[in-house]
Amino acid sequence: MSEAAIRHEPAPEMTPVQDDHIRWLQEAVSRNRYLPQPQANNVFVGDGDFKAVGAEFLGHFIRMGGLRPEHRVLDIGCGIGRMAVPLTQYLDFEKGHYNGLDPVEGGIAWCRRFITPAYPNFNFQRLDIAHNLYNPQGKISGEALRLPYPDRQFDFVIMTSVVTHLPPDEVLVHLSEVARLLKPGGRLFMTAFVIDQLAAENASGRRDARLAFARDGNGPCWFVPDMPRLAAVGFDDGFLDRALEKAGLQVAVKSLGHWRGQDADHYQDIYVAEYRGAQR
Numbered sequence: 001m002s003e004a005a006i007r008h009e010p011a012p013e014m015t016p017v018q019d020d021h022i023r024w025l026q027e028a029v030s031r032n033r034y035l036p037q038p039q040a041n042n043v044f045v046g047d048g049d050f051k052a053v054g055a056e057f058l059g060h061f062i063r064m065g066g067l068r069p070e071h072r073v074l075d076i077g078c079g080i081g082r083m084a085v086p087l088t089q090y091l092d093f094e095k096g097h098y099n100g101l102d103p104v105e106g107g108i109a110w111c112r113r114f115i116t117p118a119y120p121n122f123n124f125q126r127l128d129i130a131h132n133l134y135n136p137q138g139k140i141s142g143e144a145l146r147l148p149y150p151d152r153q154f155d156f157v158i159m160t161s162v163v164t165h166l167p168p169d170e171v172l173v174h175l176s177e178v179a180r181l182l183k184p185g186g187r188l189f190m191t192a193f194v195i196d197q198l199a200a201e202n203a204s205g206r207r208d209a210r211l212a213f214a215r216d217g218n219g220p221c222w223f224v225p226d227m228p229r230l231a232a233v234g235f236d237d238g239f240l241d242r243a244l245e246k247a248g249l250q251v252a253v254k255s256l257g258h259w260r261g262q263d264a265d266h267y268q269d270i271y272v273a274e275y276r277g278a279q280r
């Protein structure tokens with residue numbers, strides 16, 4: 001059985017005061033009635049409480065990912081601002097910067113209307129990337145994607161619930177783009193469904209009943225038989241680790257989530273991977 005959390009690097013030490021501060025911030029985000037929130041019927045990025053999920057991830061970004069207020073952040077597949085809204089309460093108004101990118105017009109329009117006017121350091125851009133479910137008429141193939149930013153722009157890249165909807169070729173393209181865009185020492189925070197033995201066999205009997213993944217041929221993909229293929233994509237354990245390394249991103253944290261039926265403080269699996277600079 002795989003370990004719940006494999007930490008390849010020592011975690012940045014949190015003092016109890018810092019830890020309390022993060023918890024306070026998360027509670028403040030959850031309780032703040034003035035933060036923008038889309039109407040429930042416009043939320044296309046998954047179930048769960050929009051604000052609570054954002055507050056939860058803010059904690060993971062800081063604790064597991066080492067996100068800091070002065071960072072320049074890129075959120076690939078930002079959807080309708082679920083991660084951006086809590087980040088408005090953390091990123092420094094002058095030094096910190098956020099760019100969100102997504103193929104879904106409605107999500108980007110909402111973010112531009114309700115986030116950017118109050119937080120001008122938060123920018124959102126629509127990119128017409130084709131996706132069978134999210135953007136079927138898209139003009140840009142995900143296999144030939146070049147993200148519209150110059151090299152080495154970002155300290156922190158977010159991909160939450162994105163590779164859970166992508167075929168493997170597109171994952172590889174995205175990771176190579178992330179490696180191009182990160183500054184040396186910059187980090188990718190990515191969630192995924194990693195299919196280890198526990199997840200594949202549901203040995204605990206506690207796996208999320210909606211995610212009875214079956215392997216597609218010889219892998220690396222796993223799909224859920226009764227769903228459209230890209231509604232939920234899992235990968236053979238090891239595939240994403242190798243893909244990250246191949247792109248030049250060193251895995252710092254791999255933390256397995258409770259969707260597979262084991263204890264964890266997060267649902268999907270989480271990778272944090274660092275760009276260490278060009279290897280000689």
Ligand SMILES: C[S@@+](CC[C@H](N)C(=O)[O-])C[C@H]1O[C@@H](n2cnc3c(N)ncnc32)[C@H](O)[C@@H]1O
Pocket residue numbers: 044045046076077078079080081082083101102103104107129130131134142159160161162165166170
């Ligand atoms: C499940 S949603 C997650 C949204 C957001 N990351 C969050 O956690 O709230 C998946 C998002 O990925 C976007 N997406 C789909 N294909 C993409 C691609 N090739 N590149 C970037 N984003 C993509 C979708 O439009 C959608 O907003």
